Amino acid sequence: MAKRFGGKYSPDDHRDDDEQNVAPRSSSASFRNARVDPVGIGANLMMVPPGLMVLMAVISDAAGLGFGLLAAASWAAGAYLLRDGLRAEAAYNDRKVARRPALPRKFLAAGLCGVGAALAALRVDPNLISTVIYGAAATGLHLAAFGIDPMRNKGTEGVDDFQRDRVARVVDEAETYLSAMSDAALRARDRQVEARVEAFQDVARDLFRTVEDDPRDLTGARRYLTVYLMGARDATIKFADIYARSGDAKARNDYLALLADLEQNFAARTRKMLLEDRTDLTVEIDVLRDRLQREGVHLDRR
Numbered sequence: 001m002a003k004r005f006g007g008k009y010s011p012d013d014h015r016d017d018d019e020q021n022v023a024p025r026s027s028s029a030s031f032r033n034a035r036v037d038p039v040g041i042g043a044n045l046m047m048v049p050p051g052l053m054v055l056m057a058v059i060s061d062a063a064g065l066g067f068g069l070l071a072a073a074s075w076a077a078g079a080y081l082l083r084d085g086l087r088a089e090a091a092y093n094d095r096k097v098a099r100r101p102a103l104p105r106k107f108l109a110a111g112l113c114g115v116g117a118a119l120a121a122l123r124v125d126p127n128l129i130s131t132v133i134y135g136a137a138a139t140g141l142h143l144a145a146f147g148i149d150p151m152r153n154k155g156t157e158g159v160d161d162f163q164r165d166r167v168a169r170v171v172d173e174a175e176t177y178l179s180a181m182s183d184a185a186l187r188a189r190d191r192q193v194e195a196r197v198e199a200f201q202d203v204a205r206d207l208f209r210t211v212e213d214d215p216r217d218l219t220g221a222r223r224y225l226t227v228y229l230m231g232a233r234d235a236t237i238k239f240a241d242i243y244a245r246s247g248d249a250k251a252r253n254d255y256l257a258l259l260a261d262l263e264q265n266f267a268a269r270t271r272k273m274l275l276e277d278r279t280d281l282t283v284e285i286d287v288l289r290d291r292l293q294r295e296g297v298h299l300d301r302r
């Protein structure tokens with residue numbers, strides 16, 4: 001029978017966890033909320049035209065050099081905005097409650113692509129009509145290929161806008177803490193630490209989604225989404241700095257134990273909120289049945 005390879009120097013070795021009474025992370029957990037980078041090959045290829053334009057511009061005359069460099073700069077800026085826009089759109093789609101992006105990056109990227117095409121056309125043909133046609137065509141093709149930004153808030157229909165806005169702001173802040181934790185964990189250059197951070201983030205995002213489903217839960221969960229996550233971020237940064245310099249095994253085990261405790265606490269809070277929501281629903285159902293019976297309507301409870 002095939003046997004999974006593992007050992008002292010295996011990146012997924014969990015012997016230190018057993019020594020420190022830290023529950024090892026399930027190998028399947030790392031794929032539970034796995035995410036694909038929304039910046040695909042199409043967006044990456046948008047960085048190719050600026051480089052080619054620079055090469056063509058340096059062998060041109062002064063006017064051609066100027067127009068070529070301006071076109072390359074427009075295309076490069078558009079490609080950068082496109083990458084950010086795709087990531088913002090993916091984050092918007094992942095969340096049940098989200099505000100539309102304050103800056104329409106994909107739309108601006110399409111505009112810059114059109115400007116770059118117009119400048120590139122001017123470099124070889126000063127005809128204004130041709131320039132406009134090339135610019136409009138490039139803008140349209142960009143929009144057709146990558147689409148536009150989300151243009152409306154999501155998950156706020158028929159619900160108290162103030163409460164939904166509060167939830168969106170708090171979850172946005174919490175996501176920045178998780179991103180900072182990921183960046184710091186990468187500095188430690190330890191695959192198990194990175195995997196544990198991802199596992200904790202999955203549990204934390206379960207809490208985010210629960211709060212988004214019912215904004216009334218924000219009051220009870222706010223401490224977890226702000227104070228605890230801020231502390232987790234700070235602890236991760238300090239651990240990464242220490243471990244990157246010294247490789248201190250005790251600091252590593254202490255940090256992994258901290259993540260395990262945080263993961264259990266966040267999961268317990270999520271379960272508690274779900275149980276409270278179910279209790280509230282049961283109470284509402286019982287009250288409604290009592291009212292119907294007083295009105296002479298008898299329900300069959302088979």
